[in-house]
Amino acid sequence: MSKTINIARYNPQTDSRPQLQAFQVESDNSTSVLDALLQVQQQDPSLGFRWSCRMAICGSCGVMVNGIPKLGCKTFLRDYPDELTVSALAHFNVEKDLIVDMQPFLTHLAAVKPYLINDDQSSQPHRQTPAQLAKYQQFANCINCGLCYSACPQFGLNPEFLGPAAITLAQRYNLDSRDAGKTARMPELNSKNGVWGCTFVGFCSEVCPKKVDPAAAVNQGKVASAGDFIISMFKP
Amino acid sequence: MNLKKPGSSKPEPGSYQPVMPRNWWLQHRYFQIYMLREATVLPLLFFIGCLLYGLYCLSLGETQWQHWLAFMAQPWVVLLNLLAFSASLFHAKTFFELFPRVMPLAPPGLMIAGQWLATLLVATGLVLLLGGWL
Amino acid sequence: MQQLQQDIIVVGGGGAGLRAAIAAAETSPTLQVALLSKVYPMRSHTVAAEGGAAAVTLEQDSLAAHFQDTVSGSDWLAEQDVVEYFVKHAYQELVQLERWGCPWSRKADGSIQVRRFGGMKTERTWFAADKTGFHILHTLFQTSLKYPTITRFDEYFVIDLLVVEQQIAGVLAICFSTGELVQILGKAVILATGGAGRVFHYNTNGGIVTGDGMALAYRHGVALRDMEFVQYHPTGLPGSGILITEACRGEGGILLNKDGYRYLQDYGLGPETPAGQPKNKYMELGPRDKLSQAFWQQQQRGLTADYHGHAVVYLDLRHLGEAHLASRLPFICELAKSYVNIDPATAPIPIRPAVHYTMGGILTDINCQTSISGLFAVGECASVGLHGANRLGSNSLSELLVFGKVAGEQAAARVQKMSLAPVSAVAAQCQHQQTYISSLFADSCDDTVHAIRTELTLAMEQGCGIYRDNAGLQTCLSTLQALKIRYQQLKVTDNSKAYNSALLQHLELGFGLDVADTICRSALARTESRGAHQRLDEGMTQRNDSDFLKHSLAICQPDGTAAISWQSVTITSLPPAERHYGAKGSGSAGSSV
Numbered sequence: 001m002s003k004t005i006n007i008a009r010y011n012p013q014t015d016s017r018p019q020l021q022a023f024q025v026e027s028d029n030s031t032s033v034l035d036a037l038l039q040v041q042q043q044d045p046s047l048g049f050r051w052s053c054r055m056a057i058c059g060s061c062g063v064m065v066n067g068i069p070k071l072g073c074k075t076f077l078r079d080y081p082d083e084l085t086v087s088a089l090a091h092f093n094v095e096k097d098l099i100v101d102m103q104p105f106l107t108h109l110a111a112v113k114p115y116l117i118n119d120d121q122s123s124q125p126h127r128q129t130p131a132q133l134a135k136y137q138q139f140a141n142c143i144n145c146g147l148c149y150s151a152c153p154q155f156g157l158n159p160e161f162l163g164p165a166a167i168t169l170a171q172r173y174n175l176d177s178r179d180a181g182k183t184a185r186m187p188e189l190n191s192k193n194g195v196w197g198c199t200f201v202g203f204c205s206e207v208c209p210k211k212v213d214p215a216a217a218v219n220q221g222k223v224a225s226a227g228d229f230i231i232s233m234f235k236p
Numbered sequence: 237m238n239l240k241k242p243g244s245s246k247p248e249p250g251s252y253q254p255v256m257p258r259n260w261w262l263q264h265r266y267f268q269i270y271m272l273r274e275a276t277v278l279p280l281l282f283f284i285g286c287l288l289y290g291l292y293c294l295s296l297g298e299t300q301w302q303h304w305l306a307f308m309a310q311p312w313v314v315l316l317n318l319l320a321f322s323a324s325l326f327h328a329k330t331f332f333e334l335f336p337r338v339m340p341l342a343p344p345g346l347m348i349a350g351q352w353l354a355t356l357l358v359a360t361g362l363v364l365l366l367g368g369w370l
Numbered sequence: 371m372q373q374l375q376q377d378i379i380v381v382g383g384g385g386a387g388l389r390a391a392i393a394a395a396e397t398s399p400t401l402q403v404a405l406l407s408k409v410y411p412m413r414s415h416t417v418a419a420e421g422g423a424a425a426v427t428l429e430q431d432s433l434a435a436h437f438q439d440t441v442s443g444s445d446w447l448a449e450q451d452v453v454e455y456f457v458k459h460a461y462q463e464l465v466q467l468e469r470w471g472c473p474w475s476r477k478a479d480g481s482i483q484v485r486r487f488g489g490m491k492t493e494r495t496w497f498a499a500d501k502t503g504f505h506i507l508h509t510l511f512q513t514s515l516k517y518p519t520i521t522r523f524d525e526y527f528v529i530d531l532l533v534v535e536q537q538i539a540g541v542l543a544i545c546f547s548t549g550e551l552v553q554i555l556g557k558a559v560i561l562a563t564g565g566a567g568r569v570f571h572y573n574t575n576g577g578i579v580t581g582d583g584m585a586l587a588y589r590h591g592v593a594l595r596d597m598e599f600v601q602y603h604p605t606g607l608p609g610s611g612i613l614i615t616e617a618c619r620g621e622g623g624i625l626l627n628k629d630g631y632r633y634l635q636d637y638g639l640g641p642e643t644p645a646g647q648p649k650n651k652y653m654e655l656g657p658r659d660k661l662s663q664a665f666w667q668q669q670q671r672g673l674t675a676d677y678h679g680h681a682v683v684y685l686d687l688r689h690l691g692e693a694h695l696a697s698r699l700p701f702i703c704e705l706a707k708s709y710v711n712i713d714p715a716t717a718p719i720p721i722r723p724a725v726h727y728t729m730g731g732i733l734t735d736i737n738c739q740t741s742i743s744g745l746f747a748v749g750e751c752a753s754v755g756l757h758g759a760n761r762l763g764s765n766s767l768s769e770l771l772v773f774g775k776v777a778g779e780q781a782a783a784r785v786q787k788m789s790l791a792p793v794s795a796v797a798a799q800c801q802h803q804q805t806y807i808s809s810l811f812a813d814s815c816d817d818t819v820h821a822i823r824t825e826l827t828l829a830m831e832q833g834c835g836i837y838r839d840n841a842g843l844q845t846c847l848s849t850l851q852a853l854k855i856r857y858q859q860l861k862v863t864d865n866s867k868a869y870n871s872a873l874l875q876h877l878e879l880g881f882g883l884d885v886a887d888t889i890c891r892s893a894l895a896r897t898e899s900r901g902a903h904q905r906l907d908e909g910m911t912q913r914n915d916s917d918f919l920k921h922s923l924a925i926c927q928p929d930g931t932a933a934i935s936w937q938s939v940t941i942t943s944l945p946p947a948e949r950h951y952g953a954k955g956s957g958s959a960g961s962s963v
Binding site: 011012013029030041042045046047048049050051052053054055056057058059060074095096097099102106109110113114115116120122123124125126127128129130132133136137140141143144169173176178179 | 409410412413414415417418462465468469470471473474475476477478479480481482501504505508512513515516524547576577578609610612613678701704705708709710711818819820862863864866867868869870871872875
């Protein structure tokens with residue numbers, strides 16, 4: 001059957017703001033929003049959007065579907081009425097059509113030192129029990145799609161806020177039994193754009209396509225940050 | 237690692253910078269419920285005001301205390317306090333559900349049940365204590 | 371045109387590119403390393419690898435056993451010195467990744483857990499649930515952030531290599547966000563651009579896997595080796611081709627035809643092993659080429675089922691139980707539910723073979739060096755000689771790491787004694803490319819990238835599929851020639867600057883057409899059957915060592931088509947023998963320990 005997909009188009013050379021444009025696409029039980037966009041691109045090759053793996057693991061194809069952040073490849077037209085609206089991810093600068101500037105997101109990721117920090121020079125693997133692995137495993141499943149940033153009003157209001165994915169990544173390494181870098185990461189988390197920027201709206205976890213639960217990570221970060229503060233009070 | 241991208245530090249010329257509308261929290265149901273949760277503070281403020289006023293009246297003596305009791309019995313005050321009570325229950329519900337995610341100590345269902353049980357016990361204890369049965 | 375200077379330029383931000391960049395940065399902290407990628411590095415297709423990475427780990431295992439599995443798996447077309455180096459270094463590379471934070475799955479005592487994989491005689495595949503590639507890629511990407519000398523050029527698309535007198539001088543790239551051409555001079559270039567699975571219609575690959583790097587090198591006269599060997603993964607989802615990992619079978623999943631019969635026992639892989647008790651190199655744990663060929667045979671006999679117009683067989687995981695599936699194969703459960711609406715705990719998954727991997731690629735020596743001095747290649751885009759005629763699952767993730775490191779170190783060693791080529795030496799080449807790009811734009815064009823690409827991929831599927839014959843290959847070749855002519859007339863009708871994906875797709879299609887030509891011509895020239903290359907023509911259905919124990923080399927002719935020549939295979943310790951799996955395999959030289 002045929003459905004209408006309204007796409008927020010934006011060409012930086014000619015437009016001052018995004019404008020909706022309607023397209024007709026053929027849809028069956030398995031047609032994803034990404035499939036629909038690929039169909040539209042056949043009608044209009046100038047349509048810009050990112051995609052690659054089409055199996056919800058590369059994190060490229062995040063868009064707003066009827067105002068909710070979604071992965072295009074994991075959202076199906078069968079779940080929508082005859083008409084739906086697709087626009088660029090919220091809270092990021094729009095570069096062209098559905099393509100946003102992901103740079104702030106990457107800068108925030110890099111800011112939390114997302115790698116193992118330790119002095120250990122051994123050439124043997126660490127021991128890490130399944131229980132120790134389970135402590136951070138869920139937070140290591142983030143695919144960097146950025147949907148949580150589009151769901152976070154605090155990031156929308158303050159782009160300097162580290163945001164859900166970056167704090168989750170910090171937490172992922174802080175909870176790793178092989179890591180000794182928590183003290184290096186805490187200043188960033190304790191700062192005014194760190195964990196305390198979060199008001200626990202919780203929508204980030206709602207939209208996360210990989211069930212990473214960034215809201216939990218951020219609020220675990222608050223507990224860690226508070227602990228850090230209390231310890232610092234008792235230090236000379 | 238460095239990053240080479242023309243104009244990466246500031247928005248590229250021609251990129252569209254979206255602005256958050258003032259009514260962003262009305263945009264969908266999830267944000268509305270979030271704002272409702274935040275708004276539970278308002279009836280709770282009223283309840284705390286009542287309590288503080290009661291303490292103040294108690295310090296002024298018997299007449300004032302009777303006056304406060306009469307005030308508290310007025311239908312609109314009872315209504316507002318009922319509202320505060322349900323708001324606190326709603327807030328507790330959301331908080332109890334979030335807590336196991338932040339402190340995953342036991343299975344979430346068990347932790348939620350445990351918190352309600354603890355609330356019930358503490359509340360019953362307080363009623364018994366203040367009522368003079370203990 | 372913007373001009374930049376770097377020491378080492380890595381093209382491609384997947385597993386191999388990131389590993390090479392880190393190795394280069396660690397070798398010498400004074401070198402400027404540029405990492406160019408047409409997508410953000412964590413979008414690279416390494417991310418989709420599911421099953422695991424192989425290295426000799428258990429006490430009862432040996433380097434000789436991994437060597438033998440790989441060589442016999444390759445149908446004796448692997449370079450045996452390369453395989454020796456690989457099996458020796460794989461373990462340390464996986465440990466290195468562990469030390470960088472990769473969340474490998476563990477045993478109860480905290481040591482590394484290994485799982486079974488097809489064609490391997492014992493458990494030696496390290497895994498991180500069923501998202502091994504994802505975790506490897508993100509670990510490498512996050513670790514790369516530690517090195518201040520690595521400069522990332524995200525969303526830069528390389529359109530040409532700059533070569534001066536058979537020495538690499540740099541690359542010419544389009545900055546996707548601005549549409550501007552950027553000339554980057556460097557003393558060494560490492561190509562790590564991945565495979566070319568997207569030249570086939572049904573494939574497990576992401577949209578970015580278009581063979582760019584192979585064509586870049588090929589157009590400068592570097593040979594593409596063993597291009598006829600294209601791996602069909604036996605278990606892709608019908609239609610989309612989405613990968614359902616071999617680890618499903620490693621964990622005990624079984625393959626059934628439409629009658630519920632475990633048909634693999636009819637194709638030299640039996641006897642039947644009990645469901646849920648997999649045995650290495652038997653039945654479902656046979657190598658990928660044999661399993662995909664068995665599917666084709668079943669389809670010919672009308673024993674496959676129909677799933678929305680696609681011929682399928684079934685992957686049954688039900689007997690593994692919900693809890694085991696949730697802990698070992700969570701991503702597979704998610705994929706099956708999303709894309710075919712099936713819960714693997716309660717119903718079998720419809721699957722069919724789909725193109726997965728290009729065994730062939732840019733010819734390199736054991737040091738990843740190509741025939742252009744200073745140009746290195748690594749990973750799926752390269753043919754270092756590890757996979758021969760058929761790759762064993764879980765060897766390629768280890769390959770990225772082992773040879774990524776080699777390429778990075780070799781490049782770093784080279785640049786310390788080199789200087790940059792003068793800008794004037796590449797000016798003409800850059801000017802030529804700029805003129806070419808400008809000439810691509812027009813207001814209208816009757817033909818489209820989509821139309822040509824669809825015909826290309828269908829022609830490849832028809833002519834260069836699991837089984838090939840002379841007539842089919844000839845038809846495919848003439849289609850390719852016709853498409854090339856159409857491509858020359860094709861124009862880009864979107865003339866915007868920023869994020870012009872129409873232009874990128876146009877250029878990718880050009881690369882794909884060149885790669886497809888080398889695949890088809892190499893397949894025509896190899897008139898025998900070996901590994902993933904199976905001919906149906908009379909007299910060609912068997913392996914023919916006296917004539918074809920050789921690598922094919924596709925070299926670009928002035929008219930843009932490939933000429934095929936041959937290169938001998940390095941054999942160090944394992945002479946060619948018959949390749950057996952199942953009960954037959956337990957006694958033969960090819961697969962005995």
